Amino acid sequence: MPRAQSSCVVDLLLAARRLLDDSRLPHPEHVVDLGSARAVLRSVWAEAMSSLGSGTAPSPELVSMLGEVKELDEQLLLDELAHQDRALQRVRAALAQLGEARTSTALLDTAASTACGLGFDRSIVSRVAESLWIPERVHVERDPAWAEEILVMGRTHPQTLDGRIVESEMVRRRTSLLVDEVQERPGVNRPIADASMSRSYCAAPIVVHGVVAGFVHADCYYQQRNVDPLDRQLLTLYAQGLGQALSRTMVLDEMDQIRADVDRLARRVTDAREGGLGDGWWGHGENGRVTEGAPVTHTGPQRSVVDGFLRSAPVDPSLTRREVEVLRLMATGDTNARIAGRLVISEGTVKSHVKHILRKLGAANRAEAVSHWLRAEHDRSGRGAAGRAGYR
Known part of the structure; x- marks a missing residue:
């Protein structure tokens, strides 16, 4: 959210707190992004309309403030739509990048960093094997050493998806998650939570041939903001594309193996004709x-x-x-x-x-x-x- 617009929302909120019951209005620190700014404006509008309905004569300042609320909210709506459009463009670019991978290994090597291209600061790509959640790749913008630390911690302490941690729901329902208050919340992967110091994250299942084969996790640590429903939707789209890409590369891997085996068999036949078995x-x-x-x-x-x-x-x-x-x-x-x-x-x-x-x-x-x-x-x-x- 642009700083100028954030300042406008905060200024309007402070003015509303002077004119109305400030105990029923949000605190300025709640304005952190487009979504929260629009929520603050809705609160100001509701409280102002409630004051007008009390039967007292409206003050000119209050009427003027209502006009400012409406105008600013319309501008924020346009900005939010533009933000969503840019986010979807990033998803399309990320999926196109996944489409360039020719092997499953190459795909996984780039999957975590490509996920960060959606607007996240950190991401984890994991596999699910026999009800175990095992991290495979971790990407941390600015800090590869921290990424390695998180990966080691996750692999050293693989979690069982037995219903006690929230990721179990992704396997059961094949749906994405948005998890807040990670450090205080029970049911999270505690070793990874401690190593990453994450405040909130979203996660989506990677589905291959109808089976949840893994997860993608992401957060916005350096941006110092909680992930929101739009982040969750973007990661869900990305995970769906990653599952399709993985299905494709698995077929390519098998075809490469078959070609290699045919070549070896052909060499063996040639050796046999020449009187030896290589x-x-x-x-x-x-x-x-x-x-x-x-x-x-x-x-x-x-x-x-x-x-x-x-x-x-x-x-x-x-x-x-x-x-x-x-x-x-x-x-x-x-x-x-x-x-x-x-x-x-x-x-x-x-x-x-x-x-x-x-x-x-x-x-x-x-x-x-x-x-x-x-x-x-x-x-x-x-x-x-x-x-x-x-x-x-």
Whole structure:
């Protein structure tokens, strides 16, 4: 709010307090932004009209003041509309910036700072995993060290979304929040509240494929003002765009992985034609024979080769499509929690799928199920090769 307009509202309020019952009028310190200024003018107008209705003759000063209230309120309304239009332009610019990201990592690396471009001073982008709220990126205008401190505090003390903190409502209802009096209020993330010294903040859910995958939090610490309903609306729009952008980059990530796996498979076929198997792949030793006790590597290029092999394996007819997806991720060494995160389902649902897989494959545990499935695929591949070579 421009200082000149703020001074005009304060001057008019002081004049009203001299003419009317000052105990029923706001204090000048309440004029902090456009919204509060208009609220003060409404209070002055209501009190003045009440005085006119008392039957006493209105003073010329009071009548003149009513005209000033109306004129100033109209000007503030125009300024508020212009402010909203500029804010929406910032949202459009931020969403366009999100659209430039080509990977999920690149998107998350810029999401927090881009959120501050909406007019906030600080922001936090978090993920939700198995009912845990875990901060991933923090941006603080002017102070990267403070951002790191808040991030470390949030990761060291992840909060459980069990209904005791206000963010649980975002998961349950998929709606944004506006939280005031943070330092005195129960039900907030106390480690982050203490580290950030936030007075008020707004937060919105990041929804991916119909599931709340994370949050965006923001405040106006350096501006020394509380966030307002407009801030909440802007952050809600931004979080919706971020969820759509994340859905897009996840597809791009998967496509890049598939292309990489196809390239590796093509190189393996070339090596096989030339009489060798290159560097080999998971669980296979010299000449492609399965090596007992071969080490399983779950990171780096080797992991990608494993993924490629598992994707290319035929679907076991006794398993559903989702059970095959779970089994393939089990074979790469993923835990139930990580499988749930990758498939965007609950850990309880993963456990149910694992139980069905073990029963259908007649396996006693996860390792036996994976071994049974891969051994069956190896046998099928061997029979296919023998048939093509003329062996019956």
